[in-house]
Every structure is written in C-alpha cells, then in structure tokens.
Amino acid sequence: MMKKYISLLAIVAFFGVSNLMGQSRLVDRVVATVGSSIILQSDVEMQYAQHLAQGEKPNETIKCYLLQQLVTQKLLSQQAIIDSIEVSEAEVDDNLNRRMQMMVRQAGGKERLEEFLNRSLLQYKEEMRPNISEQLKAQKMQQNIVSAINVTPQEVKRYFEGLNQDSLPYFNTEVEVGEIVINPVLTKEEKDQFRQKAEGYRKQVIDGSDFGTIARLYSEDGSAPYGGELGFATRDNYVKEFSAMAFRLKEGEVSPVFETMYGFHFLQVLQRRGEEVNVRHVLIKSKPTTASLDRAKAKIDSIYDKVVAGKISFHTAASLYSENNETKYTGGMIMNEEDRTGLIPVNKLEAETFTAVDPLEVGKYSKSFRAKDRMGSDVYKFMYLKSRIAPHKANLAQDFAKIQEAAKQDKTNRMLSEWFEQRKENTFIDINEDFLKCDELKLWMTKTGTSLANNE
Secondary structure (H helix, E strand, O other), rough: OOOHHHHHHHHHHHHHOOOOOOOOOOOOOOOOOOOOOOOOOOOHHHHHHOOOOOOOOOOOHHOOOOOOOHHHHHHHHOOOOOHHOOOOHHHHHHHEEEEEEEHHHHHHOOHHHHEEEOHHHHHHHHHHHHHHHHHHHHHHHHHHHHHHOOOOHHHHHEEEHOOHHHOOOOEOEEEEEEEEEEEOOHHHHHHHHHHHHHHHHHHHHHHOOHHHHHHHHOOOOOOHHOEEEEEEEEEHHOOOOOHHHOOOOOOOOOOOOOEEEEEEEEEEEEEEEOOOEEEEEEEEEEOHHHEEEHHHHHHHHHHHHHHHHOOOOOHHHHHOOOOOOOOOHHEOOOOOOOOOOEEEEHHHHOHHHHHOOOOOOOOEEEEOOEEOOOOOOOOEEEEEEEEEEOOOEHHHHHHHHHHHHHHHHHHHHHHHHHHHHHHHHHHHHEEEEHHHHHHHHHHHHOOOEOOOOOOO
C-alpha cells in the first residue's frame, strides 16, 4: 500500500516534462482537481511523452501511474507553499540543464530532440520551468516530512522479528575492501601539447569561427552537443578556476586559455542574470603520457612495498598518499553507496576491483594495477581485503546495518502514508471518470464516486 504513496521522488526525478501537442491535436480538459489546482490531460501527455523519449515502448496504461504521481505532487507542493519552502531560480536552472543534457543524449542529438519536441530547446526549457519548480518544491516537502526519522536498535529488532522468517533474503558473498590510488601527474612540458591544442581552437574563434561549432567539433566536455553551453549557474557550480574566469568577463568576451583539474579551457560569457552567468566553453582534457604513467606506477609500488613490509599501516598510507578523495579520508576503505556501510556484495564490485580481490586471503593486498577512475581517467591502485563474509540468510548479527536501513524505510513509508491520509481528509480531490479503471488511482477514490473529500 505504501509504495503507491512514496514513489514520488523516484518518478519526479526520472520523468521530466515533454509535449506531444506538436505531434497530435488534443482538446485539453481537466482530468483531476487537487485542492485549488487542476491537472490537465496535457500534463499527463507531457509526462507520457518523456516516457517515450527515453526509449520506452508505447503503453497507455502508464498514464494511470503518471496521473497518480501528479496528484501526489500537487498535494506536496501545495503544502510546501503553506510551509514557505522555497526553490531558487538557480536550482530550477541546474535541474533543467541536467535534464536537457540527458534528453539530448537519449534522443541522439539536439536536432533530433527538437524535432521530437517540435520546438527549440530554449522554448521547451521555459515551458518546463513552472512544472520543474513545482516538482522541486514537492521533493523538498517530502524530504522535510521524513527528515527527522530515525530508528532505535529496539525498533530494528522488532522490525526483523516481525518479518516472515521463512522468506528472509539470502545475501551473496560480501567483502570489506580498501584501495590506495595514485594519479599520473604531467610535467609542464607534457601539459604544453594540450594547452597548445586549446590555444589553436581559441585562435579559430578569435579569427571568426563560430564558437558553438568549434565546441561541437573539438570540445571533450559533455556540453559539446550544446555548443559548449552550460546554462545559468552560480559561482558554486564550478571549480574555482572556472568560476573566477566566468564571473570576471563581460558578456560576449572570450577568455584566454586556462587550466582546471579537468584540463585546458577557454570560455565565452553569453549572459549574466544577477548572481548567475551562462557561459559556453571548450575543454581539451590533459591525458596521461607514457612517462607520467610510469612515474605513477613507480610511486604506487613504493607505497605497496612499505605497506607489505609493515613499515606503515594500510590505513595510514591511504590517508597520507592516496589521491582518491572519496576513500583517503576513510583510511582507504570503499563504502557501499546503497547503505553507507563497508560491506559490499561481490557482484556490486567493479570488474577490475573484483578481479584484484577475489583471489586474496583476508588481510592481504593485491599487486598494483592500472585502472579507470569514475571520470574515466587512468590511475594506478592496489587493493586490500579486510574481510569476507560467506553467503548467508539475513540475520541481525551479520546484517544489522541492512536491516536497520529497511526498518527506517518502513517507518518512512508509514509516516508518509499517514501524511497523505490526513491530506485526503482535508483536501478536495476529484478524478475524471475516464480514470476510474486505474488501479493506481483507487486509493484516491471513494465508494460513492470520484470525489475523495469535501471542503468543510
């Protein structure tokens, strides 16, 4: 029952708004009323269009689910207004830009997406803005409702004992693993080839070439399909070198080539709006040379030799020398992103990590090896296997953290259910009779009709 109420965040984050109105003529109508707000047929069609744009097969029944999510969104966003929960223009812009980038990739290019939408991306973004703002308010409201939820050890125990003991989950082999990572570092001379390439492209722009065309052809950033355009953002959205340059220039001005952790850039300011700026840029990534890789390999092997010889502990070495900021502050230990514990199912490990730790005995270290970090850059690392837990049926002794997370989610579900039940009693909600067949909407309907509650 609770899943019907609480899936808003996942759906709202996944489904953007799109528009089928350019593809078929539709006489709009009200399909639901939630308090003082209405939901139109076109609102449902917008959600459905995004469903199709993401490569899903046509399925009219999904519209029942989409309408249910819109009803949920309206209730949350209306309460957000009452509670003075605000969403900034910067937050809306950031969300819009990320959605646009995802949709362009899925559509296979800007032109194909604009053809599907039957409008320019700039026009589409403005059409999306009110709905995105409402979605973000709904998300913040939901987070506000459940933010203080916690569970005690006694609640975890009661939750576990209340489960069907004959159908408890069976956990795969789990491991605690650590890593020490060294990045290849380029010398000034090695970097010059990349700087010179960026300087050459900048010269083409200064000599009259279109900036957007140069970005599409040569930039190595994800914004290349957009002509390098990043959309409106504040200083905090960028690394300090990029931010300093973006907020220093006047509109239309092209920057000199400058360096960040990503490589060499040059940018152009398109527009300023208060404390926000919209820029486009070209990025040439600084790729490791053979010599820089050799130096990184020698450094990681030196650290490995000290750890294996017992001259320094693994955790101390990770804190002092590892260049992966996600793990160096945990003594090199990799965290399970799903439950934030150190135990990771072996089937969730990256392939190269699994290959390195699978043959190890507990307490041992792998040889160093070349790998890719999350950004796809080359690094050298070696692994440490702290513990290995054999496959087993869920139990409190070995799986307390997982059961605690499940108990917390159950408590969250119940709190959200109670919140929505209270809103049903005090909010007029009416569903169009055409949606009476929808199982997803039955929780909003009364036995005598489609009206769920009446204003007193």
